[in-house]
Amino acid sequence: MEDEDIALNSVLGLELNRVFFAVRETANKQKIIEFAREVLQDERAELADRISPEGPAS
Numbered sequence: 001m002e003d004e005d006i007a008l009n010s011v012l013g014l015e016l017n018r019v020f021f022a023v024r025e026t027a028n029k030q031k032i033i034e035f036a037r038e039v040l041q042d043e044r045a046e047l048a049d050r051i052s053p054e055g056p057a058s
Contacts, residue, residue: 020032 016032016036020029023029023032
């Protein structure tokens with residue numbers, strides 16, 4: 001499943017990159033940047049929630 005997630009994120013990243021450079025208006029590019037930033041922050045938060053903190057080393 002993790003490999004599928006990585007592949008999907010790669011494809012989505014490439015598509016977002018293509019759309020970003022196809023857009024001419026700076027305001028719309030800013031919206032794309034803000035959207036991508038929100039998605040990344042959400043994914044990082046989910047990842048941090050899934051990773052359990054390690055106990056002290058013995």
